[in-house]
Amino acid sequence: MYPKSILNVIEAFKYLPGIGDKTAERMALYLLNLDKVQTDFMADAIKNLKDNTKRCKVCGNFTSDDICFVCNDPTREKNILCVVEDPKTIIAIEKLGVYHGMYHVLNGLIKTLDGLDPTDIRLDKLIERINNSDFKEIIIAVKPCLEGEMTSLYINNVLKDLNISITRLASGIPMGADMEYVDAITLEKAFDNRKKIS
Amino acid sequence: MYPKSILNVIEAFKYLPGIGDKTAERMALYLLNLDKVQTDFMADAIKNLKDNTKRCKVCGNFTSDDICFVCNDPTREKNILCVVEDPKTIIAIEKLGVYHGMYHVLNGLIKTLDGLDPTDIRLDKLIERINNSDFKEIIIAVKPCLEGEMTSLYINNVLKDLNISITRLASGIPMGADMEYVDAITLEKAFDNRKKIS
Numbered sequence: 001m002y003p004k005s006i007l008n009v010i011e012a013f014k015y016l017p018g019i020g021d022k023t024a025e026r027m028a029l030y031l032l033n034l035d036k037v038q039t040d041f042m043a044d045a046i047k048n049l050k051d052n053t054k055r056c057k058v059c060g061n062f063t064s065d066d067i068c069f070v071c072n073d074p075t076r077e078k079n080i081l082c083v084v085e086d087p088k089t090i091i092a093i094e095k096l097g098v099y100h101g102m103y104h105v106l107n108g109l110i111k112t113l114d115g116l117d118p119t120d121i122r123l124d125k126l127i128e129r130i131n132n133s134d135f136k137e138i139i140i141a142v143k144p145c146l147e148g149e150m151t152s153l154y155i156n157n158v159l160k161d162l163n164i165s166i167t168r169l170a171s172g173i174p175m176g177a178d179m180e181y182v183d184a185i186t187l188e189k190a191f192d193n194r195k196k197i198s
Numbered sequence: 199m200y201p202k203s204i205l206n207v208i209e210a211f212k213y214l215p216g217i218g219d220k221t222a223e224r225m226a227l228y229l230l231n232l233d234k235v236q237t238d239f240m241a242d243a244i245k246n247l248k249d250n251t252k253r254c255k256v257c258g259n260f261t262s263d264d265i266c267f268v269c270n271d272p273t274r275e276k277n278i279l280c281v282v283e284d285p286k287t288i289i290a291i292e293k294l295g296v297y298h299g300m301y302h303v304l305n306g307l308i309k310t311l312d313g314l315d316p317t318d319i320r321l322d323k324l325i326e327r328i329n330n331s332d333f334k335e336i337i338i339a340v341k342p343c344l345e346g347e348m349t350s351l352y353i354n355n356v357l358k359d360l361n362i363s364i365t366r367l368a369s370g371i372p373m374g375a376d377m378e379y380v381d382a383i384t385l386e387k388a389f390d391n392r393k394k395i396s
Binding site for chain 2: 002004012018028031034036041042044046047051062063064090094
């Protein structure tokens with residue numbers, strides 16, 4: 001019953017994750033109150049998104065050029081490699097400002113060890129890159145879950161004969177967490193990995 | 199640290215109501231996984247929204263033409279007028295399928311009786327329309343709140359000398375509500391407006 005112009009925007013917003021009928025309707029009607037400059041900016045940004053966003057030829061990070069800002073930076077430490085699940089993790093780590101090495105984006109995690117095709121998540125590219133480079137340490141920074149464990153084990157297995165230190169980010173109780181709300185698996189991990197107070 | 203193409207979409211999504219940094223980021227990255235056909239559809243829909251959405255010259259409803267689907271429908275009852283706050287209410291009422299009269303969109307409610315400018319919320323258009331038409335009943339369907347009450351009283355005051363029945367949608371306890379969660383004002387209203395069981 002809305003005119004087509006509004007129905008189209010409602011339909012389009014429903015493509016977005018977590019946006020249902022009601023929210024899409026509210027957002028579409030809200031757009032009507034914005035300036036034309038703003039809605040044009042939004043339309044152009046969406047139109048150009050896929051064409052102007054590439055993946056870095058070296059690490060797989062998002063980039064507007066062939067090579068991303070990390071791989072292009074001559075001041076980065078070229079012998080440490082951090083393996084992440086997606087480019088979002090790179091943003092999160094870069095915000096910390098404590099890591100100055102390189103990255104490799106996997107594009108997902110191993111879902112099952114049966115019928116694993118390492119090319120699916122760019123593991124082949126990772127192995128190839130490591131063989132052709134001079135990395136001293138590989139830090140696996142995928143999320144701690146079954147798929148994360150399998151992916152870490154797989155990478156460790158393939159690389160174990162090379163003279164490279166392979167580490168995994170610590171898992172345990174997050175800082176500031178209330179002990180009673182920590183889930184059982186995390187708590188068990190925290191016990192297993194307990195550290196001597198020095 | 200994201201390329202400009204992604205940052206622009208994140209920025210644009212933050213124009214939307216209730217969308218903060220994190221959600222805008224999630225939605226922008228999600229768009230990257232959609233088909234180009236879908237993102238183009240979204241971009242075009244947003245681009246055309248404001249240009250192709252007009253307000254009905256008669257009632258103020260959203261329309262793609264000069265006159266909306268209700269005002270254009272010869273089968274509607276031309277002597278009943280329902281006054282609503284915004285076009286969204288028309289959609290809600292039309293979904294019921296029980297009302298077959300005409301509508302008038304106010305574009306908001308009276309915020310204060312001091313310094314009231316009836317042109318702000320198209321009250322002048324309403325009065326003009328009523329004077330030039332043959333309405334027998336005006337149903338005021340604005341939300342029950344202080345501003346809604348003021349708006350109803352104002353309309354009633356202006357029209358009281360005309361031979362028109364002016365009604366207001368009943369307020370009270372919503373169907374299916376748990377009594378203990380009904381707020382005090384609603385409960386008081388429900389007592390005041392109690393109905394004899396016939």
